[in-house]
Amino acid sequence: MHAPYGPGDAAYTCHRTAQAWELARLAKRASDCGHLVVVVGDMNSVPGSLTHRLFNLVARLSDSWQDCHGEFKGEIGLLSPEDQIIQAGTTCDSQLNTWRAQRRIDEACRLDYIFYDSSFARVSDARVSFIDPIPGIGSVSDHFAAETDLIVNEQAVRKPPVDSDDLRLLYTDILDLIDDYKHTSIMQAKLRNYHFIASVIVLIGLLIAVFWGAAHNRAWVGFLFMLAAIVVAVTGLLDGLMGFLFGRCEMRGLREFESEVELARHVLE
Known part of the structure:
Protein backbone atom coordinates (compact mmCIF):
# COMPACT_ATOMS: atom_id res chain seq x y z
CA MET A 1 0.00 0.00 0.00
CA HIS A 2 0.97 3.65 -0.39
CA ALA A 3 4.15 4.31 1.55
CA PRO A 4 4.56 7.29 3.89
CA TYR A 5 7.22 9.76 2.78
CA GLY A 6 7.24 11.97 5.82
CA PRO A 7 5.12 13.37 8.66
CA GLY A 8 1.81 15.18 8.27
CA ASP A 9 0.19 15.16 4.82
CA ALA A 10 3.29 13.40 3.41
CA ALA A 11 2.33 10.29 5.41
CA TYR A 12 -0.50 9.50 2.93
CA THR A 13 -2.55 7.95 5.74
CA CYS A 14 -5.85 8.78 4.06
CA HIS A 15 -4.79 7.24 0.75
CA ARG A 16 -3.59 4.09 2.47
CA THR A 17 -6.84 3.84 4.43
CA ALA A 18 -8.86 4.17 1.22
CA GLN A 19 -6.84 1.36 -0.34
CA ALA A 20 -7.42 -0.81 2.73
CA TRP A 21 -11.15 -0.02 2.63
CA GLU A 22 -11.45 -1.28 -0.94
CA LEU A 23 -9.32 -4.37 -0.34
CA ALA A 24 -11.11 -5.24 2.90
CA ARG A 25 -14.51 -5.12 1.20
CA LEU A 26 -13.26 -7.29 -1.68
CA ALA A 27 -11.91 -9.80 0.82
CA LYS A 28 -15.24 -9.78 2.70
CA ARG A 29 -17.16 -10.52 -0.50
CA ALA A 30 -14.86 -13.42 -1.36
CA SER A 31 -15.18 -14.79 2.16
CA ASP A 32 -18.98 -14.54 2.03
CA CYS A 33 -18.87 -16.64 -1.15
CA GLY A 34 -17.18 -19.45 0.78
CA HIS A 35 -13.57 -18.94 -0.31
CA LEU A 36 -10.54 -19.21 1.94
CA VAL A 37 -9.26 -15.65 1.78
CA VAL A 38 -5.61 -14.82 2.47
CA VAL A 39 -4.32 -11.26 2.15
CA VAL A 40 -0.54 -10.82 2.23
CA GLY A 41 1.78 -7.91 1.64
CA ASP A 42 3.47 -4.76 2.85
CA MET A 43 0.62 -2.69 4.27
CA ASN A 44 2.88 0.17 5.41
CA SER A 45 0.80 0.29 8.58
CA VAL A 46 1.53 -0.75 12.14
CA PRO A 47 -0.72 -3.04 14.22
CA GLY A 48 -3.73 -1.16 15.58
CA SER A 49 -3.77 1.35 12.71
CA LEU A 50 -6.87 2.06 10.65
CA THR A 51 -5.59 -0.29 7.95
CA HIS A 52 -5.11 -3.10 10.45
CA ARG A 53 -8.52 -2.50 12.01
CA LEU A 54 -10.21 -2.52 8.59
CA PHE A 55 -8.92 -5.99 7.83
CA ASN A 56 -9.96 -7.20 11.29
CA LEU A 57 -13.42 -5.62 11.51
CA VAL A 58 -14.61 -5.12 7.91
CA ALA A 59 -12.91 -7.99 6.09
CA ARG A 60 -13.24 -10.18 9.22
CA LEU A 61 -9.72 -11.51 8.68
CA SER A 62 -7.28 -12.48 11.42
CA ASP A 63 -3.66 -11.41 11.78
CA SER A 64 -1.66 -14.66 11.65
CA TRP A 65 1.20 -13.29 13.76
CA GLN A 66 -1.09 -12.08 16.53
CA ASP A 67 -3.05 -15.33 16.53
CA CYS A 68 0.18 -17.29 16.95
CA HIS A 69 2.24 -15.04 19.23
CA GLY A 70 -0.23 -12.54 20.66
CA GLU A 71 -0.15 -8.76 20.41
CA PHE A 72 3.09 -7.09 21.45
CA LYS A 73 2.33 -4.19 23.82
CA GLY A 74 5.79 -3.32 25.13
CA GLU A 75 8.36 -0.71 24.12
CA ILE A 76 10.02 -1.86 20.91
CA GLY A 77 13.08 0.29 21.59
CA LEU A 78 13.87 -1.62 24.79
CA LEU A 79 14.38 -4.90 22.91
CA SER A 80 17.47 -6.06 21.08
CA PRO A 81 17.13 -6.36 17.28
CA GLU A 82 16.90 -10.14 17.65
CA ASP A 83 14.17 -9.94 20.30
CA GLN A 84 12.27 -7.38 18.22
CA ILE A 85 11.86 -10.06 15.58
CA ILE A 86 11.08 -12.89 18.00
CA GLN A 87 8.63 -11.01 20.22
CA ALA A 88 7.18 -8.30 17.96
CA GLY A 89 7.64 -9.79 14.49
CA THR A 90 9.37 -6.69 13.14
CA THR A 91 9.94 -6.83 9.40
CA CYS A 92 10.96 -3.25 8.61
CA ASP A 93 13.67 -0.83 9.75
CA SER A 94 15.50 -3.50 11.74
CA GLN A 95 19.17 -2.89 12.48
CA LEU A 96 19.78 -6.50 11.39
CA ASN A 97 18.81 -5.51 7.85
CA THR A 98 21.81 -4.23 5.90
CA TRP A 99 19.57 -1.74 4.04
CA ARG A 100 18.37 -0.27 7.35
CA ALA A 101 21.39 -0.78 9.61
CA GLN A 102 21.64 2.96 10.39
CA ARG A 103 18.08 3.23 11.70
CA ARG A 104 17.44 3.91 15.37
CA ILE A 105 16.56 0.79 17.32
CA ASP A 106 13.13 2.18 18.24
CA GLU A 107 12.21 2.62 14.55
CA ALA A 108 11.82 -1.12 13.96
CA CYS A 109 8.22 -2.04 13.19
CA ARG A 110 5.95 -4.71 11.75
CA LEU A 111 4.50 -3.59 8.42
CA ASP A 112 4.17 -6.91 6.58
CA TYR A 113 1.17 -9.10 7.28
CA ILE A 114 -0.57 -12.33 6.45
CA PHE A 115 -4.29 -11.95 7.10
CA TYR A 116 -6.46 -15.05 6.76
CA ASP A 117 -10.05 -16.17 7.26
CA SER A 118 -10.17 -18.04 10.57
CA SER A 119 -13.45 -19.69 9.54
CA PHE A 120 -11.63 -21.89 7.06
CA ALA A 121 -8.12 -22.22 8.50
CA ARG A 122 -6.03 -21.93 11.65
CA VAL A 123 -2.42 -20.96 12.26
CA SER A 124 0.13 -23.55 13.33
CA ASP A 125 3.16 -21.25 13.15
CA ALA A 126 4.10 -17.71 12.14
CA ARG A 127 7.61 -16.35 11.79
CA VAL A 128 9.86 -13.74 10.21
CA VAL A 152 -7.30 -25.80 6.54
CA ASN A 153 -10.29 -26.73 8.68
CA GLU A 154 -12.31 -29.76 7.69
CA GLN A 155 -15.46 -27.76 8.34
CA ALA A 156 -16.03 -24.04 8.41
CA VAL A 157 -16.01 -22.58 11.91
CA ARG A 158 -18.53 -19.88 12.76
CA LYS A 159 -16.84 -16.63 13.75
CA PRO A 160 -18.21 -14.55 16.62
CA PRO A 161 -20.11 -11.45 15.46
CA VAL A 162 -18.14 -8.24 15.29
CA ASP A 163 -18.81 -5.67 18.00
CA SER A 164 -20.96 -2.92 16.49
CA ASP A 165 -19.37 -0.35 18.82
CA ASP A 166 -15.91 -1.23 17.47
CA LEU A 167 -17.20 -0.86 13.91
CA ARG A 168 -18.89 2.44 14.69
CA LEU A 169 -15.69 3.77 16.25
CA LEU A 170 -13.69 2.63 13.22
CA TYR A 171 -16.04 4.39 10.81
CA THR A 172 -15.95 7.56 12.92
CA ASP A 173 -12.15 7.55 12.97
CA ILE A 174 -12.05 7.12 9.19
CA LEU A 175 -14.51 9.97 8.63
CA ASP A 176 -12.45 12.21 10.92
CA LEU A 177 -9.35 11.34 8.90
CA ILE A 178 -11.12 12.15 5.62
CA ASP A 179 -12.40 15.45 6.98
CA ASP A 180 -8.89 16.45 8.08
CA TYR A 181 -7.35 15.53 4.75
CA LYS A 182 -10.03 17.37 2.76
CA HIS A 183 -8.66 20.70 3.95
CA THR A 184 -5.13 19.61 3.01
CA SER A 185 -6.24 18.49 -0.45
CA ILE A 186 -8.12 21.73 -1.13
CA MET A 187 -5.20 23.86 0.06
CA GLN A 188 -2.66 21.95 -2.04
CA ALA A 189 -4.84 22.20 -5.15
CA LYS A 190 -5.30 25.95 -4.65
CA LEU A 191 -1.58 26.54 -4.18
CA ARG A 192 -0.79 24.61 -7.35
CA ASN A 193 -3.43 26.56 -9.29
CA TYR A 194 -2.12 29.88 -7.97
CA HIS A 195 1.39 28.82 -8.98
CA PHE A 196 0.13 28.07 -12.50
CA ILE A 197 -1.58 31.45 -12.84
CA ALA A 198 1.45 33.28 -11.48
CA SER A 199 3.68 31.32 -13.87
CA VAL A 200 1.64 32.51 -16.86
CA ILE A 201 2.06 36.15 -15.78
CA VAL A 202 5.78 35.74 -15.12
CA LEU A 203 6.24 33.86 -18.41
CA ILE A 204 4.70 36.74 -20.37
CA GLY A 205 7.01 39.18 -18.63
CA LEU A 206 10.07 37.02 -19.35
CA LEU A 207 9.18 36.72 -23.04
CA ILE A 208 8.85 40.49 -23.27
CA ALA A 209 12.23 40.80 -21.56
CA VAL A 210 13.75 38.48 -24.20
CA PHE A 211 12.69 40.88 -26.98
CA TRP A 212 13.98 43.80 -24.93
CA GLY A 213 17.39 42.13 -24.63
CA ALA A 214 17.49 41.45 -28.37
CA ALA A 215 16.50 45.03 -29.17
CA HIS A 216 19.42 46.34 -27.10
CA ASN A 217 21.92 43.86 -28.56
CA ARG A 218 22.25 41.98 -25.29
CA ALA A 219 22.00 38.40 -26.44
CA TRP A 220 23.28 36.99 -23.15
CA VAL A 221 20.47 38.73 -21.28
CA GLY A 222 17.93 37.27 -23.68
CA PHE A 223 19.43 33.81 -23.19
CA LEU A 224 19.10 34.07 -19.40
CA PHE A 225 15.51 35.26 -19.67
CA MET A 226 14.68 32.44 -22.09
CA LEU A 227 16.23 29.88 -19.74
CA ALA A 228 14.19 31.26 -16.85
CA ALA A 229 11.06 31.20 -19.03
CA ILE A 230 11.56 27.49 -19.75
CA VAL A 231 11.90 26.69 -16.04
CA VAL A 232 8.83 28.76 -15.15
CA ALA A 233 6.79 27.22 -17.98
CA VAL A 234 7.64 23.62 -17.07
CA THR A 235 7.11 23.96 -13.31
CA GLY A 236 3.98 26.04 -13.72
CA LEU A 237 2.47 23.65 -16.26
CA LEU A 238 3.14 20.60 -14.08
CA ASP A 239 1.64 22.24 -11.01
CA GLY A 240 -1.32 23.42 -13.08
CA LEU A 241 -2.01 19.93 -14.36
CA MET A 242 -1.79 18.47 -10.85
CA GLY A 243 -3.93 21.24 -9.38
CA PHE A 244 -6.69 21.40 -12.00
CA LEU A 245 -6.84 17.72 -12.96
CA PHE A 246 -5.48 15.60 -10.11
CA GLY A 247 -6.84 17.91 -7.41
CA ARG A 248 -10.40 17.58 -8.71
CA CYS A 249 -10.08 13.81 -9.16
CA GLU A 250 -8.72 13.42 -5.65
CA MET A 251 -11.57 15.43 -4.17
CA ARG A 252 -14.16 13.35 -6.02
CA GLY A 253 -12.46 10.20 -4.75
CA LEU A 254 -12.49 11.53 -1.19
CA ARG A 255 -16.20 12.35 -1.39
CA GLU A 256 -17.00 8.90 -2.75
CA PHE A 257 -14.92 7.28 0.00
CA GLU A 258 -16.64 9.45 2.60
CA SER A 259 -20.13 8.60 1.34
CA GLU A 260 -19.38 4.86 1.42
CA VAL A 261 -18.16 5.01 5.02
CA GLU A 262 -21.10 7.21 6.07
CA LEU A 263 -23.51 4.72 4.52
CA ALA A 264 -21.80 1.82 6.32
CA ARG A 265 -22.05 3.69 9.62
CA HIS A 266 -25.70 4.57 8.96
CA VAL A 267 -26.51 0.86 8.50
CA LEU A 268 -25.33 0.22 12.07
CA GLU A 269 -27.71 2.82 13.49
Whole structure:
Protein backbone atom coordinates (compact mmCIF):
# COMPACT_ATOMS: atom_id res chain seq x y z
CA MET A 1 0.00 0.00 0.00
CA HIS A 2 0.97 3.65 -0.39
CA ALA A 3 4.15 4.31 1.55
CA PRO A 4 4.56 7.29 3.89
CA TYR A 5 7.22 9.76 2.78
CA GLY A 6 7.24 11.97 5.82
CA PRO A 7 5.12 13.37 8.66
CA GLY A 8 1.81 15.18 8.27
CA ASP A 9 0.19 15.16 4.82
CA ALA A 10 3.29 13.40 3.41
CA ALA A 11 2.33 10.29 5.41
CA TYR A 12 -0.50 9.50 2.93
CA THR A 13 -2.55 7.95 5.74
CA CYS A 14 -5.85 8.78 4.06
CA HIS A 15 -4.79 7.24 0.75
CA ARG A 16 -3.59 4.09 2.47
CA THR A 17 -6.84 3.84 4.43
CA ALA A 18 -8.86 4.17 1.22
CA GLN A 19 -6.84 1.36 -0.34
CA ALA A 20 -7.42 -0.81 2.73
CA TRP A 21 -11.15 -0.02 2.63
CA GLU A 22 -11.45 -1.28 -0.94
CA LEU A 23 -9.32 -4.37 -0.34
CA ALA A 24 -11.11 -5.24 2.90
CA ARG A 25 -14.51 -5.12 1.20
CA LEU A 26 -13.26 -7.29 -1.68
CA ALA A 27 -11.91 -9.80 0.82
CA LYS A 28 -15.24 -9.78 2.70
CA ARG A 29 -17.16 -10.52 -0.50
CA ALA A 30 -14.86 -13.42 -1.36
CA SER A 31 -15.18 -14.79 2.16
CA ASP A 32 -18.98 -14.54 2.03
CA CYS A 33 -18.87 -16.64 -1.15
CA GLY A 34 -17.18 -19.45 0.78
CA HIS A 35 -13.57 -18.94 -0.31
CA LEU A 36 -10.54 -19.21 1.94
CA VAL A 37 -9.26 -15.65 1.78
CA VAL A 38 -5.61 -14.82 2.47
CA VAL A 39 -4.32 -11.26 2.15
CA VAL A 40 -0.54 -10.82 2.23
CA GLY A 41 1.78 -7.91 1.64
CA ASP A 42 3.47 -4.76 2.85
CA MET A 43 0.62 -2.69 4.27
CA ASN A 44 2.88 0.17 5.41
CA SER A 45 0.80 0.29 8.58
CA VAL A 46 1.53 -0.75 12.14
CA PRO A 47 -0.72 -3.04 14.22
CA GLY A 48 -3.73 -1.16 15.58
CA SER A 49 -3.77 1.35 12.71
CA LEU A 50 -6.87 2.06 10.65
CA THR A 51 -5.59 -0.29 7.95
CA HIS A 52 -5.11 -3.10 10.45
CA ARG A 53 -8.52 -2.50 12.01
CA LEU A 54 -10.21 -2.52 8.59
CA PHE A 55 -8.92 -5.99 7.83
CA ASN A 56 -9.96 -7.20 11.29
CA LEU A 57 -13.42 -5.62 11.51
CA VAL A 58 -14.61 -5.12 7.91
CA ALA A 59 -12.91 -7.99 6.09
CA ARG A 60 -13.24 -10.18 9.22
CA LEU A 61 -9.72 -11.51 8.68
CA SER A 62 -7.28 -12.48 11.42
CA ASP A 63 -3.66 -11.41 11.78
CA SER A 64 -1.66 -14.66 11.65
CA TRP A 65 1.20 -13.29 13.76
CA GLN A 66 -1.09 -12.08 16.53
CA ASP A 67 -3.05 -15.33 16.53
CA CYS A 68 0.18 -17.29 16.95
CA HIS A 69 2.24 -15.04 19.23
CA GLY A 70 -0.23 -12.54 20.66
CA GLU A 71 -0.15 -8.76 20.41
CA PHE A 72 3.09 -7.09 21.45
CA LYS A 73 2.33 -4.19 23.82
CA GLY A 74 5.79 -3.32 25.13
CA GLU A 75 8.36 -0.71 24.12
CA ILE A 76 10.02 -1.86 20.91
CA GLY A 77 13.08 0.29 21.59
CA LEU A 78 13.87 -1.62 24.79
CA LEU A 79 14.38 -4.90 22.91
CA SER A 80 17.47 -6.06 21.08
CA PRO A 81 17.13 -6.36 17.28
CA GLU A 82 16.90 -10.14 17.65
CA ASP A 83 14.17 -9.94 20.30
CA GLN A 84 12.27 -7.38 18.22
CA ILE A 85 11.86 -10.06 15.58
CA ILE A 86 11.08 -12.89 18.00
CA GLN A 87 8.63 -11.01 20.22
CA ALA A 88 7.18 -8.30 17.96
CA GLY A 89 7.64 -9.79 14.49
CA THR A 90 9.37 -6.69 13.14
CA THR A 91 9.94 -6.83 9.40
CA CYS A 92 10.96 -3.25 8.61
CA ASP A 93 13.67 -0.83 9.75
CA SER A 94 15.50 -3.50 11.74
CA GLN A 95 19.17 -2.89 12.48
CA LEU A 96 19.78 -6.50 11.39
CA ASN A 97 18.81 -5.51 7.85
CA THR A 98 21.81 -4.23 5.90
CA TRP A 99 19.57 -1.74 4.04
CA ARG A 100 18.37 -0.27 7.35
CA ALA A 101 21.39 -0.78 9.61
CA GLN A 102 21.64 2.96 10.39
CA ARG A 103 18.08 3.23 11.70
CA ARG A 104 17.44 3.91 15.37
CA ILE A 105 16.56 0.79 17.32
CA ASP A 106 13.13 2.18 18.24
CA GLU A 107 12.21 2.62 14.55
CA ALA A 108 11.82 -1.12 13.96
CA CYS A 109 8.22 -2.04 13.19
CA ARG A 110 5.95 -4.71 11.75
CA LEU A 111 4.50 -3.59 8.42
CA ASP A 112 4.17 -6.91 6.58
CA TYR A 113 1.17 -9.10 7.28
CA ILE A 114 -0.57 -12.33 6.45
CA PHE A 115 -4.29 -11.95 7.10
CA TYR A 116 -6.46 -15.05 6.76
CA ASP A 117 -10.05 -16.17 7.26
CA SER A 118 -10.17 -18.04 10.57
CA SER A 119 -13.45 -19.69 9.54
CA PHE A 120 -11.63 -21.89 7.06
CA ALA A 121 -8.12 -22.22 8.50
CA ARG A 122 -6.03 -21.93 11.65
CA VAL A 123 -2.42 -20.96 12.26
CA SER A 124 0.13 -23.55 13.33
CA ASP A 125 3.16 -21.25 13.15
CA ALA A 126 4.10 -17.71 12.14
CA ARG A 127 7.61 -16.35 11.79
CA VAL A 128 9.86 -13.74 10.21
CA SER A 129 12.13 -15.16 7.51
CA PHE A 130 14.86 -14.10 5.05
CA ILE A 131 16.72 -12.50 7.95
CA ASP A 132 20.22 -13.74 7.17
CA PRO A 133 22.10 -11.59 4.63
CA ILE A 134 23.48 -13.01 1.39
CA PRO A 135 27.29 -13.18 1.64
CA GLY A 136 28.90 -10.35 -0.27
CA ILE A 137 25.55 -8.73 -1.06
CA GLY A 138 23.57 -8.06 2.09
CA SER A 139 19.92 -8.47 2.99
CA VAL A 140 17.53 -9.73 0.33
CA SER A 141 15.29 -6.67 0.69
CA ASP A 142 14.80 -3.66 2.95
CA HIS A 143 11.98 -5.70 4.51
CA PHE A 144 12.19 -9.13 6.06
CA ALA A 145 9.59 -11.67 4.97
CA ALA A 146 6.51 -12.72 6.93
CA GLU A 147 5.78 -16.44 6.81
CA THR A 148 3.02 -18.57 8.30
CA ASP A 149 1.73 -22.14 8.22
CA LEU A 150 -2.03 -22.51 7.84
CA ILE A 151 -4.03 -25.68 8.45
CA VAL A 152 -7.30 -25.80 6.54
CA ASN A 153 -10.29 -26.73 8.68
CA GLU A 154 -12.31 -29.76 7.69
CA GLN A 155 -15.46 -27.76 8.34
CA ALA A 156 -16.03 -24.04 8.41
CA VAL A 157 -16.01 -22.58 11.91
CA ARG A 158 -18.53 -19.88 12.76
CA LYS A 159 -16.84 -16.63 13.75
CA PRO A 160 -18.21 -14.55 16.62
CA PRO A 161 -20.11 -11.45 15.46
CA VAL A 162 -18.14 -8.24 15.29
CA ASP A 163 -18.81 -5.67 18.00
CA SER A 164 -20.96 -2.92 16.49
CA ASP A 165 -19.37 -0.35 18.82
CA ASP A 166 -15.91 -1.23 17.47
CA LEU A 167 -17.20 -0.86 13.91
CA ARG A 168 -18.89 2.44 14.69
CA LEU A 169 -15.69 3.77 16.25
CA LEU A 170 -13.69 2.63 13.22
CA TYR A 171 -16.04 4.39 10.81
CA THR A 172 -15.95 7.56 12.92
CA ASP A 173 -12.15 7.55 12.97
CA ILE A 174 -12.05 7.12 9.19
CA LEU A 175 -14.51 9.97 8.63
CA ASP A 176 -12.45 12.21 10.92
CA LEU A 177 -9.35 11.34 8.90
CA ILE A 178 -11.12 12.15 5.62
CA ASP A 179 -12.40 15.45 6.98
CA ASP A 180 -8.89 16.45 8.08
CA TYR A 181 -7.35 15.53 4.75
CA LYS A 182 -10.03 17.37 2.76
CA HIS A 183 -8.66 20.70 3.95
CA THR A 184 -5.13 19.61 3.01
CA SER A 185 -6.24 18.49 -0.45
CA ILE A 186 -8.12 21.73 -1.13
CA MET A 187 -5.20 23.86 0.06
CA GLN A 188 -2.66 21.95 -2.04
CA ALA A 189 -4.84 22.20 -5.15
CA LYS A 190 -5.30 25.95 -4.65
CA LEU A 191 -1.58 26.54 -4.18
CA ARG A 192 -0.79 24.61 -7.35
CA ASN A 193 -3.43 26.56 -9.29
CA TYR A 194 -2.12 29.88 -7.97
CA HIS A 195 1.39 28.82 -8.98
CA PHE A 196 0.13 28.07 -12.50
CA ILE A 197 -1.58 31.45 -12.84
CA ALA A 198 1.45 33.28 -11.48
CA SER A 199 3.68 31.32 -13.87
CA VAL A 200 1.64 32.51 -16.86
CA ILE A 201 2.06 36.15 -15.78
CA VAL A 202 5.78 35.74 -15.12
CA LEU A 203 6.24 33.86 -18.41
CA ILE A 204 4.70 36.74 -20.37
CA GLY A 205 7.01 39.18 -18.63
CA LEU A 206 10.07 37.02 -19.35
CA LEU A 207 9.18 36.72 -23.04
CA ILE A 208 8.85 40.49 -23.27
CA ALA A 209 12.23 40.80 -21.56
CA VAL A 210 13.75 38.48 -24.20
CA PHE A 211 12.69 40.88 -26.98
CA TRP A 212 13.98 43.80 -24.93
CA GLY A 213 17.39 42.13 -24.63
CA ALA A 214 17.49 41.45 -28.37
CA ALA A 215 16.50 45.03 -29.17
CA HIS A 216 19.42 46.34 -27.10
CA ASN A 217 21.92 43.86 -28.56
CA ARG A 218 22.25 41.98 -25.29
CA ALA A 219 22.00 38.40 -26.44
CA TRP A 220 23.28 36.99 -23.15
CA VAL A 221 20.47 38.73 -21.28
CA GLY A 222 17.93 37.27 -23.68
CA PHE A 223 19.43 33.81 -23.19
CA LEU A 224 19.10 34.07 -19.40
CA PHE A 225 15.51 35.26 -19.67
CA MET A 226 14.68 32.44 -22.09
CA LEU A 227 16.23 29.88 -19.74
CA ALA A 228 14.19 31.26 -16.85
CA ALA A 229 11.06 31.20 -19.03
CA ILE A 230 11.56 27.49 -19.75
CA VAL A 231 11.90 26.69 -16.04
CA VAL A 232 8.83 28.76 -15.15
CA ALA A 233 6.79 27.22 -17.98
CA VAL A 234 7.64 23.62 -17.07
CA THR A 235 7.11 23.96 -13.31
CA GLY A 236 3.98 26.04 -13.72
CA LEU A 237 2.47 23.65 -16.26
CA LEU A 238 3.14 20.60 -14.08
CA ASP A 239 1.64 22.24 -11.01
CA GLY A 240 -1.32 23.42 -13.08
CA LEU A 241 -2.01 19.93 -14.36
CA MET A 242 -1.79 18.47 -10.85
CA GLY A 243 -3.93 21.24 -9.38
CA PHE A 244 -6.69 21.40 -12.00
CA LEU A 245 -6.84 17.72 -12.96
CA PHE A 246 -5.48 15.60 -10.11
CA GLY A 247 -6.84 17.91 -7.41
CA ARG A 248 -10.40 17.58 -8.71
CA CYS A 249 -10.08 13.81 -9.16
CA GLU A 250 -8.72 13.42 -5.65
CA MET A 251 -11.57 15.43 -4.17
CA ARG A 252 -14.16 13.35 -6.02
CA GLY A 253 -12.46 10.20 -4.75
CA LEU A 254 -12.49 11.53 -1.19
CA ARG A 255 -16.20 12.35 -1.39
CA GLU A 256 -17.00 8.90 -2.75
CA PHE A 257 -14.92 7.28 0.00
CA GLU A 258 -16.64 9.45 2.60
CA SER A 259 -20.13 8.60 1.34
CA GLU A 260 -19.38 4.86 1.42
CA VAL A 261 -18.16 5.01 5.02
CA GLU A 262 -21.10 7.21 6.07
CA LEU A 263 -23.51 4.72 4.52
CA ALA A 264 -21.80 1.82 6.32
CA ARG A 265 -22.05 3.69 9.62
CA HIS A 266 -25.70 4.57 8.96
CA VAL A 267 -26.51 0.86 8.50
CA LEU A 268 -25.33 0.22 12.07
CA GLU A 269 -27.71 2.82 13.49
